[in-house]
Amino acid sequence: MTIKVGVLGARGRMGSQTCSAIKGASDLELVASIDLGDSLDLLRTSSAQVVVDFTHPDAVMKNLEFAINNGIHVVVGTTGFDDAKLNQLKSLLAKNSHVGALVAPNFGLGAVLMMQFAAKAAKFFESAEIIELHHPEKADAPSGTASRTAELISKSRREAELPAMPDKTSSAVAGARGAKIGEVPVHSIRLRGLVAHQEVLFGDQGETLSIRHDSIDRSGFMPGVLLAIREVAKRPGLTFGLENYMEL
Numbered sequence: 001m002t003i004k005v006g007v008l009g010a011r012g013r014m015g016s017q018t019c020s021a022i023k024g025a026s027d028l029e030l031v032a033s034i035d036l037g038d039s040l041d042l043l044r045t046s047s048a049q050v051v052v053d054f055t056h057p058d059a060v061m062k063n064l065e066f067a068i069n070n071g072i073h074v075v076v077g078t079t080g081f082d083d084a085k086l087n088q089l090k091s092l093l094a095k096n097s098h099v100g101a102l103v104a105p106n107f108g109l110g111a112v113l114m115m116q117f118a119a120k121a122a123k124f125f126e127s128a129e130i131i132e133l134h135h136p137e138k139a140d141a142p143s144g145t146a147s148r149t150a151e152l153i154s155k156s157r158r159e160a161e162l163p164a165m166p167d168k169t170s171s172a173v174a175g176a177r178g179a180k181i182g183e184v185p186v187h188s189i190r191l192r193g194l195v196a197h198q199e200v201l202f203g204d205q206g207e208t209l210s211i212r213h214d215s216i217d218r219s220g221f222m223p224g225v226l227l228a229i230r231e232v233a234k235r236p237g238l239t240f241g242l243e244n245y246m247e248l
């Protein structure tokens, strides 16, 4: 049986790739392609079972509210998900307990592995910093992937009871040391020509370790998006991070 899928942000960069990937999958059927100005009601009238949202951080919650209240499972790629938004999502799901929601800061399988490797490495190094690099049309900074990586590293450091990172900076221009997420400074680059890239830097006495991931084409996100579409209905409630679907 095919899964009926709707895409929100269907004319955008990620949304259009997602529509093509769904059309190319024999077990999925694209029943609604919705963009700004189109009615969300098409999700209901087309009997979409799963909706994928690649829109804008300011638009996503309204979209998810409509989908979840109509019993449609949601796969969320739109970034900018802070604790407030996650709590809002949990409340929506509590009222519709059979609905599954996956919020994935990054659908790149390599990027997910980078985050997992970084979380494992964190407890062995005194210092950790993140540089994330993206195309200049990106609306939010730092990226969802960088925030998530920083949170995972901070959690590993806390669990290992590591002391604060060494940093004797006593005067700095605002922003020069990046934005701190948990314990980790995150530096955001926005540069024409880039897609989505991240380097996680670890340092200790006499050695450093760099873990780098490069998305060179948005098609690289599609295996992860398709995996999420196929799995989300089997997992009611909120799942944060594609790693939970990857059996790592």
Ligand code: NAP
Pocket (backbone or CB within 6 Å): 008, 009, 010, 011, 012, 013, 014, 015, 034, 035, 036, 037, 054, 055, 056, 057, 059, 060, 063, 076, 077, 078, 079, 080, 104, 105, 106, 107, 108, 138, 139, 221
């Ligand atoms: P984009 O090219 O700007 O696409 C967004 C699309 O959504 C645009 O066509 C936009 O229309 C439309 N849109 C805006 N508000 C909408 C609404 N209320 N309902 C329906 N459609 C709406 O952006 P993108 O590069 O595809 O990125 C989209 C989101 O995905 C961003 O948050 C980005 O950070 C995130 N992202 C996530 C991943 C991941 O792996 N999780 C990977 C890449 C990107 P207009 O152009 O008319 O405003």
